[in-house]
Amino acid sequence: MAFAVTVDLVMLTVREDALCALLIRRAIPPFESSWALPGGFVQETEDLPEAAIRELSEETGIHQEAAHLEQLATYGTPSRDPRARVVTVAYLALLPAAPTPRAGTDAAEAKWLPISDLPPLAFDHAKILEDGVERARSKLEYSSLATAFCPPEFTIADLRAVYEAVWSAPLDPRNFHRKATTTPDFVLPTGRSTTGDRGRPAQLYTKGPATVLHPPLLRALPPTPK
Amino acid sequence: MAFAVTVDLVMLTVREDALCALLIRRAIPPFESSWALPGGFVQETEDLPEAAIRELSEETGIHQEAAHLEQLATYGTPSRDPRARVVTVAYLALLPAAPTPRAGTDAAEAKWLPISDLPPLAFDHAKILEDGVERARSKLEYSSLATAFCPPEFTIADLRAVYEAVWSAPLDPRNFHRKATTTPDFVLPTGRSTTGDRGRPAQLYTKGPATVLHPPLLRALPPTPK
């Protein structure tokens, strides 16, 4: 039995305090002119992560390196593509405040859209995107992944804004500051400060070498049923 | 470009206080007579989880329902199979104390082997198995998955033995008892007790409805560098 294999990308960033996904408007059938995740067929000599990296720039015109790229999951329901039996390997990419993308091959348009207000998506892409968002949400708890959403230098308030956007929940600035700065190797001070904003200048930090947060930074339980 | 798609299974259980994986000895080339993960080709009309469930019984003769089955990851390096371009979707299955399996199709032998002492494996199966073990280890921390390794009724000591086997680290019986019984909906008392063992009879419990543990049951840091 022969299958076609594609990679699809769930690309996430934080823009104006909102978690956004990069979506393209399809220029070709099926689902022509529908919104969809960027992606495409895996080539003959290509490894899966290679294909994901290639599609990242090809489909969206973003040549910036993704700060984080990991495999998300694979979707292969027989009826998911009307053309043929297509299995897609989805990847999750996290990027810092990103420029407006230009449309690439096979796309009429490419845009960052807030995940709180999404159009209907082609194929099973709504489910894939939902899985990607949930992966990102839970990984912020126990990994230092939030820094992947930040530029090379950032303030603790910037980092907190990432958590608040991804979790869509407010965090106490003072407790967050303590947690972020005392967790070993989460962020490293650069010695520099911001300037030009209103208010006291903030210290600038860089992503530290830690990959897991120990102990984790847990989301509060929804209502804490007692 | 046409691909073949397979599913491979990382089946884990706890036998005699050791974490074990089910491996088969291949009866056909390539890698004939090597040890490998059970698995096989996805059929034309089959969804991926269906294929995983089918292979679970077909390749190993285990007709018992897996207590837990989840997708692990997908592996598609061009050179991973000498015959053709094969992409494999790996699944992780956790089973309670399992019977000795009989070999199925394409397998000369099927056996539970302790993960602490494994033979070389065919293809990239060593990497897949390693990823599966690491997934299981980390999921015990923040989910109630450990109960998937237990029979329908079990004692707190049984559950603790699962943690100790998977993490290969001893846990304090008293603190573990407190944690397991006070985490809401992790385990539910049945009212029955063990009998016939030496020592005081233990209460029997069932898996509770909780899926995530809040707060998590964290492994101690390896050496806690201070």
Place this chain on the structure above:
DNA sequence: CTAATAGTGTCTGTAAGACAGTATCCA
């Protein structure tokens, strides 16, 4: 009785949640 395992209670340090107060910028 002893040995063995199950289960409870207590102390202590760490860290999170809540919130007051101080520091340093811009206009």
Place this chain on the structure above:
DNA sequence: TGGATACTGTCTTACAGACACTATTAG
């Protein structure tokens, strides 16, 4: 000067780690 934002400190409560003690079985 006032407004805004960054940062520090304190109090309280929750919980994990360590460990002593009691309970209930088999032999």
